[in-house]
Amino acid sequence: MNFSKDVCTYFATNRLARYTEKIANRIYLPTGMAPVYSYILMTINENDDESVTLTDLSELLSYSVSTMSRFVSTLEAKGLVEKRHSGRKVSIALTSSSDDMLKMAYECYDTLFQKVDEMIGGAEERKELIELTTRIADLIELSDPTVMQ
Numbered sequence: 001m002n003f004s005k006d007v008c009t010y011f012a013t014n015r016l017a018r019y020t021e022k023i024a025n026r027i028y029l030p031t032g033m034a035p036v037y038s039y040i041l042m043t044i045n046e047n048d049d050e051s052v053t054l055t056d057l058s059e060l061l062s063y064s065v066s067t068m069s070r071f072v073s074t075l076e077a078k079g080l081v082e083k084r085h086s087g088r089k090v091s092i093a094l095t096s097s098s099d100d101m102l103k104m105a106y107e108c109y110d111t112l113f114q115k116v117d118e119m120i121g122g123a124e125e126r127k128e129l130i131e132l133t134t135r136i137a138d139l140i141e142l143s144d145p146t147v148m149q
Contacts, residue, residue, distance in 0.1 A: 013133075023115060028108045031101060033074075035112075036061070038105035040071055041080060044094050045102055051084055051091035062137070 005011040028035040043060055044052050052060075058068040072092055075081040080098040084091045094102070117123050140147060 020116075023119075024112055027112045027115060028105075031104050031108060033078075035108070036063075036071060037075060037080075038101075038108060040068075040075060041094065041098055041102050041105055042109065044081065044092060049091075051093035053089065053091055057092065 024035040028038055031038055039061060040057060043057060047056075054065055054068055054072060057063075057072070058065045061068070063071070072081060072083070076083060079095055080101055081092050082095050084093055113123075113126070116126050120126060120129065
């Protein structure tokens, strides 16, 4: 068998991830933080409760709990979220200081959608790409639940 990066899922998906990361970093530059921090704030904001647990955030955004804990600690140090303790349960809630950052995060989010749509041919193509990558990630997780640990 001859090696070819053109038929290798590892190289193809990582190439796409690198390009996507560069585009997102550029668009989210006004926030002064990596895009993931905006996604955490938006996820907390769109939660039906006033707060969300670390485990919930980890599952919703597909990060390990330890990685999400580091992200949340950074946001807490910036005064954008606060941890609320209730017995052994720790919830994360937005602070009033997060309002401006949250507004900017949503603006960047919309800009990213527009930019990607322009680059790949439109909203339908973006939707298809997201559906395909989500389905494949779900299949991988089902076949090996330890993959994200």
